[in-house]
Each structure stands twice: as structure tokens, then as C-alpha cells.
Amino acid sequence: MSQTEAVFWFFAAVSVISAFLCITRRNPVASALWLVNTLFALAAIFILLDAHFIGALQVLVYAGAIMVLFLFVIMLLNLGRDTGTDMLGWAGRIVMLAVGALLATELLVLARVVPDQRFVLPAGTLARITEEQGAVGAIAAPLFRDYLIPFEITSVLLLAAVVGAVVLAKRRL
Numbered sequence: 143m144s145q146t147e148a149v150f151w152f153f154a155a156v157s158v159i160s161a162f163l164c165i166t167r168r169n170p171v172a173s174a175l176w177l178v179n180t181l182f183a184l185a186a187i188f189i190l191l192d193a194h195f196i197g198a199l200q201v202l203v204y205a206g207a208i209m210v211l212f213l214f215v216i217m218l219l220n221l222g223r224d225t226g227t228d229m230l231g232w233a234g235r236i237v238m239l240a241v242g243a244l245l246a247t248e249l250l251v252l253a254r255v256v257p258d259q260r261f262v263l264p265a266g267t268l269a270r271i272t273e274e275q276g277a278v279g280a281i282a283a284p285l286f287r288d289y290l291i292p293f294e295i296t297s298v299l300l301l302a303a304v305v306g307a308v309v310l311a312k313r314r315l
Contacts, residue, residue, distance in 0.1 A: 156183040157183035160176050164177045170216045174212050174213050195281060196281065211304065215303065215304065218308065
């Protein structure tokens with residue numbers, strides 16, 4: 143295993159563990175911070191795959207702006223009060239072990255069924271597109287040509303979430 147593969151597997155493990163911790167935390171602030179850790183690990187994976195622009199966007203847009211928005215809404219709604227501990231009972235630990243064993247079994251089966259098969263673009267395709275349009279153009283052209291409506295809908299949804307949080311918080315004051 144090369145050094146790059148070892149770093150890739152490290153960040154893959156960090157992202158999976160952080161995502162798991164994100165969905166198992168009872169405190170919404172802790173959950174949001176684990177999500178930030180997951181997003182940083184994914185940005186590192188993008189950079190390892192020579193997608194530097196997407197990695198930078200991952201950090202700036204998702205780990206930066208969106209997570210600040212999430213934390214702002216969580217704090218505005220005061221969701222962090224009177225929550226229990228993050229410790230699970232014996233039943234929760236048994237379920238975690240069962241899910242972990244199931245995932246490990248799936249990984250072992252997939253490793254045997256699909257050995258050394260890479261899921262990438264044909265050789266030179268990404269390099270050709272980046273050379274013709276540049277890294278920003280390769281991302282911006284399909285985003286604003288093919289996916290403009292979903293992009294704008296996402297913006298409106300985030301705005302509606304902030305307005306809703308402000309309205310809910312104002313009722314309590």
C-alpha cells in the first residue's frame with residue numbers, strides 16, 4: 143500500500159467514524175461539530191483525488207458557511223438545553239456492535255466481489271476537461287447550465303430555514 147492510499151484510508155475512516163458520531167449524539171451542537179469534522183475529512187479526500195477546487199469549496203461552503211448557519215439556528219432556537227448524556231444503554235451498545243459487524247461483513251464481501259476495480263473517469267477525461275475550461279469552468283458550466291434550478295431551490299430553502307428559526311425564536315421571547 144502506497145503512502146497516498148494509506149492517507150486516503152485514514153481520511154475515509156475518519157469521515158465514516160465522524161458521520162456515525164454525528165448521528166448518534168443527542169446534543170445538537172456536538173452533532174453539528176462532528177458533521178464539520180466529516181466535511182473536513184471529505185475535503186481531504188477530494189484533495190487526494192486531485193480535485194483541489196472541489197476540496198476548497200467543501201471547506202469554504204459546507205464546513206464554513208453552511209455549518210455556521212446550522213450552528214446559528216441551533217443556538218437561536220436554544221436546542222442545546224436539557225439534553226441527556228450521549229452515553230447509550232446496554233441495548234444501544236448491542237445495536238452498535240451488530241451494525242458494526244454488519245458493515246464489516248459487507249466490506250469484506252465487497253472486497254472479494256469487486257477486487258481492484260476503480261470507479262473513475264476514463265483516463266485523461268478529467269485532465270482534458272480541466273485543460274479546456276479550467277478547474278472553475280469545469281465545475282461552473284454544468285452547475286449554472288444544467289443544475290441552475292436545483293441550485294437556486296437550495297438557496298431558497300436555506301433562507302426559509304433561517305427565517306423560520308427567527309420566527310420560532312421570536313415567539314418564545
